[in-house]
Amino acid sequence: MAKKPPSSDRLAQLRALVSYHREKYHRDDSPEISDEAYDSLVAELASLEEKFEGGRSTADVVGGSVREAFAKVTHEVEQWSFDNVFDEEELSEWSNRAVRILREADMVPMFTYVAEHKIDGLKLVLTYRAGRLIQAVTRGDGVVGEDVTHTAKTIASLPYVLTKPVDVICVGEVYIAKADFEQINEERKEQGELVFANPRNAAAGTLRQLDASVAASRNLSFFAYDIDKFDPKNTNTKAPETQMEEHELLRHLGLPTNECVTPCVDLKAVQVCYDAWNKARDTYPYEIDGVVVKINEVSVQRILGYTAKAPRFGIAYKLPAVQATTVVEAIDLQIGRTGVVTPVAHLRPVRIAGSTVARATLHNEDQIKRLDVRVGDTVILQKAGDVIPEVVSVVLPLRPHDAKPYVFPQVVPGCGGDGLIERIPGEAAYRCVVLDSPLIRRQRLYYFVSKAALNIDGVGPKIIDALLEHELIASPADIFTLAKEDFLTLPGFKDKSAENAIAAIDAARTQPLYRFLVALGIDQVGEETARLLAVTFGSLEAIKRASVADMVAIHGVGEVVAETVYGWFQKPENQALVTELESHILIANETVKAASTALLGQSVVVTGTLVNFSRDGIKEEIRRHGGSVSSSVSKKTTFVLAGSEPGSKVADARKLGVPIIDEETFLVRIAQG
DNA sequence: AGGCCTCGAGTTCA
C-alpha cells in the first residue's frame, strides 16, 4: 500500500492546481477539466484550508484576469453572479435570510419567486441606445469586461434594432446548443484541432474570436433574462416592477427569451420546477447546471441589495453534479462466473448525481493502461447514463510522488491452482487458469438464481453464501432439494422467511426451455442465443443431439458459439448436471401465440420506464407482435420505444435519425395490427 | 479484410 503524502503537501498541491485551472478557465477559455471536477477540487481545498488554517479560503477568490486582445469596458452597472445552494435546506436558509432582512427594514416580508434555467453559457451585457445595439460586453470580473460587439452581432437571434427606440442595458446568456457543440467538436477533431471541453467554453471561445466570420459559422444562441437599466424615452413604456414583467418587456422589445421562466408562489413550487427540470435535463437543446431562483418583486430586490460577494435577491440552485474528483485507494480484482478477472477501483466515497460512489469498474488491463490509473491517484469520476460510475481521467498534478504504474497481478488469491491467472493472447481479459475453484462455483450459483437465469426471487448472493457456509448446497441442482427446515438453520431465518424462500424455489420448478438453457451458464449463451437454440431445436433432447453443423446453420450462431455449446454438452459432468436439473425442473413448451404481425421484421429498442409493461413484459409484447428486441440502437433499428426517464438510447436514436415513439403511440401501433 | 450490428459479461447504488 502506497503511503499517502501528508495532507499539508496535498493542500499546497491543491492550491497550486486550483489557481492553475482558474487561470485556464477565466483567462484562456480553455479549461483542462470540467467545471464540476474543478468545483470538487475547490471543495477539497476549502475543507483542508479550514482544517489546517482555520478557514480563510483562497478557494473564494472570484473571477479572473482579463486577456489583452479585447477592448476593456467598465460596466455601467456592476455584474454580479449569484451564490450557489445545493439542496432544499440551503435554499430555505437563503429565503429565511431575505425574510429577516425585510423584517429588520420594517417591511412586511411578502414576496414571490421566479425560477428559470441556469444555462451553461456565458453572460453577455447588451447596451441599446434609442433601440439600437451599440455594445456587447462579456462579464469579465464583474467590473470590467471585454468588448465583443463584433462577434455578438453574428448571433442570429440577437436583434440589432429593438421594436421601440428605448435606452436599455440588458443581460442574457450566450450559449451553443448541444447539437451544434458536438458538430463543432467533430469538425475540430477532424482538423486535428483541440476540442472544446464543454458548450460554455465553445461559446466563450467563439465570442472571443477576433475574426467575426468564424463566430458567424458557429451558430451561437442567446436568451435575454434581465434588465439592468431602462429609460423608456418617449415611448410611454412602463418600467417593469417584477422579474416576470422584465421578461415580458424583453420579449416585447424583440429580444429572445426562454419560455421556461416560471413564477412560483413559494419554495415548494420552486422545488417542483427544480425536480422536473432536473429530470428533463437531457432533453433540453442546451446544457443546464442549475435553476436560478430570484425574488420576483423589484421593490423587494432593491431592499435586499448585495453582500460583499453576491446579490441577496437571487440564488443559483445547482443541479446534482455529474462529475467529481476522488482518490483511488486500491485496485481490487474480481472473479466472474466465467473466470474472467475484472479490476475494480476502490475509491474514497464521493457524492455524484444523488448517490455516494465508492467503487468503479476499470474494465480490464488495457483500460487501466489507457487511463494510467495508479493507486493513490486523484481521478475524475462521472456517472455514465446516470447510474454506472466511470473513471474519466487521472488528475496528474495530484499524483503522489511515489505512485507506481499499476502492474496487473498474475496471481489472485482464492483462484484454484495457486491462484494463477493468465491473459489469453488476442483477448483483453485475464482468466483464472483453473476454472472450477470454489470462488467460481459460487459465482455460478449466484448466476443460476439471478434474474437473467432462473430468477429465483428471494434467494440472492447473501443467501447462497449462507447456504454454502452451512454446506446445505454444493451444486446448482441442490437448491431444489432444500427443505424449509434447512433454511431455518440459517441465521436470520424465521418461519415466514423460510416459507417464502421455499415458495420462490417452487415457483422456479417450471421454466421455458430458453431459461433452462441460460441457467446452465454455458459460455457465450445468454438470453438471445438461448432463444435461438430453443426455437430452432424445440426440445432439450434435440439440442443435446445437435451437431456443430446443425447449430452453425442457425442465423446468428457461428463457429465459435456452436463449438462452445457442443463442447459443453459433451462433458460428462455437464451431462450429469443437466440430468439432475431435469428431475427438478419441468420444461414448459413455449406456446406463445403471435398476437399480430404489426411489428413483423421490425427491430425495436426499449429505454426508460413504461406504465403498462415491465421490462420483460414489453419484450414479450414486442415479440408477440412479430418484432425483435435489440439492446442497442443502430441504423437498422426501426424505432426506439421511450418511457419516462429514458437513457442515452434516445440520444443515439436522434443522432442516427431513428424514430422515437412513446408508449401510447406504441399501443396504437400494435392495436392496429 | 473491414465495418457494422448484436450479444454477453460484468458492474453500481438505493
Place this chain on the structure above:
DNA sequence: CTCGAGGCCT
C-alpha cells in the same frame, strides 16, 4: 452503461 468479441454483410 461500457467494453470486447462473435457473426454477418459487403
